[in-house]
Amino acid sequence: GAGVSQSPSNKVTEKGKDVELRCDPISGHTALYWYRQRLGQGLEFLIYFQGNSAPDKSGLPSDRFSAERTGESVSTLTIQRTQQEDSAVYLCASSRGGTGLNEQYFGPGTRLTVT
Amino acid sequence: DAKTTQPPSMDCAEGRAANLPCNHSTISGNEYVYWYRQIHSQGPQYIIHGLKNNETNEMASLIITEDRKSSTLILPHATLRDTAVYYCIVRVAGGGTSYGKLTFGQGTILTVHP
16 A cells, blocks of 8 residues: 655745645554654654544644644644754654554655755 | 664675664663664665564564663665664553654664675
């Protein structure tokens, strides 16, 4: 079946503009994660959705970052008033959820460049 | 989640076994050891995980020491396509949104050369 898909694959935006990044998880996966990877760095956790539970937002770096998920389907990550330090690859992953031990399947990422 | 320590880089000849070490000396009883890898310009890929027993799948083997303070990922016959950053992650078991995230360190850059 199809893997995790993300759109757009690349996004260039001007400082101060808002951006929306989209993630389509694998069908049937109840858990969805967003991570950020700055150039040459490891992945930073941003937010985690699991079914109808309250999301774990502990990784969001500021109140300019927010994310929503529609049921157990699509998720959007919104960055308001973008700054140059927001430039990174934003990765989405999904898993079957449950205990939190299931392997995560990652999408190809959205490369965000803030000019 | 417990912290892990990995060498920043390793080399391996094509066709030979690649043995990637990971130290997790503060691991607790309900924490699993996970390995992911990230090939250049791609999202991370799950490889294998274990609690205390050695594990093997079609990609790799995971050897966990008896005291669980360290582990080794073994790629038995490395190929050029195995060149990637390999991440060792310790992850607590449990339900709910407190337990899902992966905490990535810097990983080991494995370079497989001809």
